[in-house]
Each structure stands twice: as C-alpha cells, then as structure tokens.
Amino acid sequence: MKDDLTGEPLIRRSDDNEETLRKRLVQYHQMTVPLVDYYQKHGVHVKVDAAKPVADVKAHIDSVFAKFTQKKVCGFFKIYL
Structure with missing residues (x-):
C-alpha cells in the first residue's frame, strides 16, 4: 500500500x-x-478541522490566537500550559 498523497510506501x-487501538x-x-x-467550560x-487545506487551517488558528489575545485570555494559557 502507498500513501495517497505522497506515493510513499506505508509501513x-x-x-x-x-487490541492496541481499543486500549x-x-x-x-x-x-x-x-x-x-x-477547557470548553x-x-x-x-475545534480545528485539520482535514482542510493547510492555508485554511493556519488562517483559522491565527484567528483563534488573535481573538484570545484581544480578549486578554493569554494569561490563562501562561498559568495552565
């Protein structure tokens, strides 16, 4: 079998x-x-749909960080990350 995008062999x-998957x-x-x-509470x-094109995912993530920065929620991240 090969990777659909790169054509590389799958290992x-x-x-x-x-069994491992169930665990x-x-x-x-x-x-x-x-x-x-x-974190939802x-x-x-x-949620980020990583199945979308890379540019769309990056734009979504950038907008999320911009929104949290504007709301000054970044302090929350410094405490909990």
Missing part, C-alpha cells in the same frame, strides 16, 4: 492492531475527553 507498526481509545476517553470538557477550547 505497518508492530502495535498497529485491534488507545479507552485512554483517550479517560484522559483527553475530560480535558476538552474542562473555560471558553478556551476551539
């Missing part, structure tokens, strides 16, 4: 299997989802 890792999904739901909820979580 399968030894841990690319159903990763459990960890995601236990560890990441609560963080997303927390504080108004500093923004």
